[in-house]
Amino acid sequence: xxxxxxxxxxxxLGDAIAHRLARVGQTVVVADIDAEGASTTAAAxxxxxxxxxxxxxxxxxxxxxxxxxxxxAGIGPIATLVLSAAIENVTPLVDxxxxxxxxxxxxDLKGPFLCMRAAIPHMVEHGGGSVIALGSTLGLIVSPxxxxxxxxxxxxxxxxxxxxxxxxxDNVRVNLVAPSATDxxxxxxxxxxxxxxxxxxxxxxxxxxxxxxGRGEEVxxxxxxxxxxxxxxxxxxxxxxxxxxxxxxxx
Amino acid sequence: xxxxxxxxxxxxxxxxxxKVALITGAASGQGRAAARLFGAHGARVVVADINDEGAAxxxxxxxxxxxxxxxxxxxxxxxADVDTMVAAAMERYGRLDVLYNNAAVQMSGRLVxxxxxxxxxxxxxxxxxxxxxCRAALPALLEGEGGSVINTASTLGLIGSExxxxxxxxxxxxxxxxxxxxxxxxxxxxANVIAPGSIDTPRFRKVLxxxxxAEAFVEGLKKNIPVRRLGTADxxxxxxxxxxxxxxxxxxxxxxxxxxxxxVYR
Numbered sequence: 071x072x073x074x075x076x077x078x079x080x081x082x083l084g085d086a087i088a089h090r091l092a093r094v095g096q097t098v099v100v101a102d103i104d105a106e107g108a109s110t111t112a113a114a115x116x117x118x119x120x121x122x123x124x125x126x127x128x129x130x131x132x133x134x135x136x137x138x139x140x141x142x143a144g145i146g147p148i149a150t151l152v153l154s155a156a157i158e159n160v161t162p163l164v165d166x167x168x169x170x171x172x173x174x175x176x177x178d179l180k181g182p183f184l185c186m187r188a189a190i191p192h193m194v195e196h197g198g199g200s201v202i203a204l205g206s207t208l209g210l211i212v213s214p215x216x217x218x219x220x221x222x223x224x225x226x227x228x229x230x231x232x233x234x235x236x237x238x239x240d241n242v243r244v245n246l247v248a249p250s251a252t253d254x255x256x257x258x259x260x261x262x263x264x265x266x267x268x269x270x271x272x273x274x275x276x277x278x279x280x281x282x283x284g285r286g287e288e289v290x291x292x293x294x295x296x297x298x299x300x301x302x303x304x305x306x307x308x309x310x311x312x313x314x315x316x317x318x319x320x321x
Numbered sequence: 322x323x324x325x326x327x328x329x330x331x332x333x334x335x336x337x338x339x340k341v342a343l344i345t346g347a348a349s350g351q352g353r354a355a356a357r358l359f360g361a362h363g364a365r366v367v368v369a370d371i372n373d374e375g376a377a378x379x380x381x382x383x384x385x386x387x388x389x390x391x392x393x394x395x396x397x398x399x400x401a402d403v404d405t406m407v408a409a410a411m412e413r414y415g416r417l418d419v420l421y422n423n424a425a426v427q428m429s430g431r432l433v434x435x436x437x438x439x440x441x442x443x444x445x446x447x448x449x450x451x452x453x454x455c456r457a458a459l460p461a462l463l464e465g466e467g468g469s470v471i472n473t474a475s476t477l478g479l480i481g482s483e484x485x486x487x488x489x490x491x492x493x494x495x496x497x498x499x500x501x502x503x504x505x506x507x508x509x510x511x512a513n514v515i516a517p518g519s520i521d522t523p524r525f526r527k528v529l530x531x532x533x534x535a536e537a538f539v540e541g542l543k544k545n546i547p548v549r550r551l552g553t554a555d556x557x558x559x560x561x562x563x564x565x566x567x568x569x570x571x572x573x574x575x576x577x578x579x580x581x582x583x584x585v586y587r
Contacts, residue, residue: 132437162505163452163455163456163459163501163502163505163506164456164459164460166452166456168400168453171449171452172449175444175448175449175494179444179490179494180440180441180444183432183435183440183486183487183490184437186432186433187432187433187435190432190433191433208497209497211500212497212500212501212504213504214501214504214505215505216501217452217498217501217502217505218452220497220498220500220501221448221452221494221495221497221498221501222494223497224493224494224496224497224498225448225490225491225493225494225497226490227493228477228478228479228481228489228490228492228493228494229432229486229489229490229493231480231481231489232432232481232482232483232485232486232489232490233432233486234481235481235482235483236431236432236433236483236484236486237432306481
C-alpha cells in the first residue's frame with residue numbers, strides 16, 4: 071500500500087487532492103499546520119472508505135517536516151508527495167513588509183524545498199516516486215500586487231526542474247501544476263475578502279479564454295495522472311491548468 | 322568601448338549623461354566592468370559591495386579615467402545594509418536613475434544535500450536582497466525622468482542544472498520579481514533581467530581552481546555554447562549599458578540572455 075503525502079491537505083485544493091488520492095487507493099498523509107483541519111479531512115476520507123492519517127506540520131519548520139516525513143515513511147513506502155501548502159499575499163511591492171515577504175517565501179518556496187529534501191531520499195530508497203508541486207499561473211506570468219507570491223511561485227518552477235534533473239536516474243519524477251483561479255483554492259479565500267465576491271469571480275472568469283474559473287476536480291484529475299503510472303516518462307514539466315490563460319499572454 | 326555610429330541623432334559616446342547608477346557587487350567581475358563602462362558613458366556610479374577593498378579599487382580605476390564614483394559597503398543579505406546603501410546613494414547624489422542588482426552568491430549542492438543555512442543565505446542574497454533594494458529605491462526611481470532596474474539572473478534561472486537547487490530557485494524567483502516590477506511600476510520605471518551564462522570572471526576562476534580537471538571542464542562547457550567561448554564581464558556590461566540607457570526606452574519585463582546562445586541550445 072503506497073503512501074501519498076499531501077501538504078496543505080486540511081482545506082482547499084489540498085483537501086480535494088487528498089480525497090482523490092485516497093479514492094485511487096493510496097494511504098494519504100494529510101499534513102497541515104491546521105492540525106484540527108487535517109484531522110477533519112482524514113476523518114472524512116475514512117468515512118468515505120479510504121485510508122488517511124492526519125499530521126500537524128508547519129512546512130516552514132525543518133524539524134516538523136522531517137518528523138512528518140519520518141512518520142509517513144513508517145506507514146509505508148512514500149510514492150507520492152503533493153506540495154500543496156501555500157499562502158497568498160496581495161500588496162504592492164513598495165508597501166510589502168519584510169515579514170510578509172519572508173512568510174510567503176517560507177511557506178510557498180522553502181516549504182516545498184524542505185519537504186522534497188526530506189522525502190526524496192526515502193523515495194530513492196524504495197525505487198522511485200512522484201513529486202507534484204502546485205505552482206500558479208502567477209509563477210509564469212504576473213499581475214500587479216503579487217511580488218512575493220509571484221517570486222516564490224516562479225522560483226518553485228525552477229526548484230522542481232532542478233529536483234527533476236537530479237533525481238531522474240532514481241526514477242523520482244518531479245512535475246509542477248500551474249492552476250489559475252479555481253473554485254476550491256486560495257482564490258476563493260482571497261475573493262471572499264472583496265466587497266462583492268461574486269462580482270469579482272465573474273470578472274476573473276471573464277478574463278479567462280474559457281470564460282470560467284477552474285474546478286478543483288480538474289486539478290485533482292491532473293495530480294492523479296502525475297501520481298500514476300500513466301505519466302512514467304513525464305518529469306521536469308510545467309503544466310498550466312488555466313483554460314489557456316498563460317498562453318494568451320507573452321511569457 | 323569606442324564611439325559607435327550606427328544612428329544619426331543619438332550620441333553613442335555618452336549614453337548615461339548625468340545619470341546616477343547604483344551597482345551592487347561592483348568590487349569585481351561583471352559589476353566592476355559595468356561600473357567602469359557606465360562611468361565612461363557619463364554616469365556617476367555608487368559602487369556597492371561587501372568587499373571594501375575591491376570596491377575602493379573599482380572607484381580608483383574609474384577616477385583614474387576621469388569618471389565619478391563612490392564606494393559603499395553593503396552585505397546585501399542584510400536588509401539594513403541594503404537600506405543604508407540606497408540612502409547613501411541618495412545622500413551623495415540626490416537622485417537615482419539606475420539600480421543594477423548584480424551581487425550574488427553561488428553555492429552548488431544537490432537538493433537533498435543542501436543545508437537550511439545555505440538555502441537561507443542563497444535566497445536572501447540572490448532574491449530577498451533584490452526585493453529590499455527595489456523597495457528602498459523605487460520611490461527615488463519613480464521621481465526621475467524614467468528609472469531603470471536591471472537584475473542579474475542566470476541561465477540557471479531559466480533552465481535546471483544538476484547541483485543548483487537553491488541558486489536556480491532564487492534566480493527564477495528573481496525573473497518573476499522583475500516582471501512584477503515592470504507591471505506595477507511600468508509608467509515610470511522599466512525593469513529587466515540579464516541572464517548570464519558561463520562568464521569568465523574572478524568568481525568563475527575561483528570555482529574552476531577548486532574543480533579537478535578544470536581545463537577539460539571548460540572545454541566541455543564551450544561545446545554547449547553556440548559561440549564556442551566563455552563570456553566576458555564586458556559582454557555582460559554592454560547589455561547592462563543598453564538597459565540602463567534610453568536606447569532601451571521601450572524594453573521592460575524582458576529577459577536578455579548573455580550566454581552565447583547557451584539557453585536556446587539545450
